[in-house]
Amino acid sequence: MNSALLSSNSRVMADQYDISPFLQKMNPIRNRDYADCSTLVSTSHEYTPVLRGGSFALEGLYRTNQIAGASLQDIFATLPDTQIIVTGYPDTRAVGKPALLMYADVLKYNLDNVVADLVKVMIDLSSQKWHVEHGVSLHDLTAETGTGNGTSVDNGAATTNGGVSVFHCTAIAGAVPSVVVKIQHSTNNSTWVDLLSHTAATAATKGRVEVAAGTTINQYLREVHTFGGTTSSITFNSAFARR
């Protein structure tokens, strides 16, 4: 059976925006340098893998109308001085699906204007330290209307080197809305310990919280959202990458 994945499943979040409706291509790259360790006695080149790196390239349509809260132009064209939280999903944002996390600097915003064609946008992103990190979705981009928790994700085993969580809130509603999104972990899928907490969302917002190197992340992970204030709903996506 052909189980190849359609790119129509792919989605990309950037800060508090779902930019998927603008994009035609998402190209996350993880790479690793290779150092030549050949010596006088080598009979052929010998190499050893060294530092990891990565980049994130996006291609899309230039539009001035705002179908996702802000256009690619609004988000990237100024080459912002602060990093953008970018999360790519090759196969939907459903809980447990792979997520590619980058704390991204915008290196290039490039318009391509060709006769008899649509105006295209090309964006190059890179990261100062953590390049593209591989994680999992812990909450699809869907609305919640009350306090609750997401489905747990089983990693198969604990890890011991911390990690990073990202949070993209595209909408929140209520008279005085406030929602706290936390990530919990567990050894048995029954007793859950708070691992980290994002700053309370009171408007469309984003968050990124790192868990220190050396911290144990237990086998199971889940997201918990706690409503405060007078919140009627929140629409958000979250993901976690172990290190």
Add this chain to the structure above:
Amino acid sequence: MAKTLYQAVVGIDFEGLKPPVRVEPGEAIPEKASAEDIKWLLEQGHIKKVSPDESESDK
């Protein structure tokens, strides 16, 4: 002999208990928590042993 008391260092949800119990940092761990849970929570520093006069139940 007095029963050992434990206090949460971080928030913990005991969903296996009936009814489920949420414990905030500084609060006492429920006595019906399993020994297995207590063991790994202690190992990972999510709870700590306290003397009876530090426990939530004496406040």
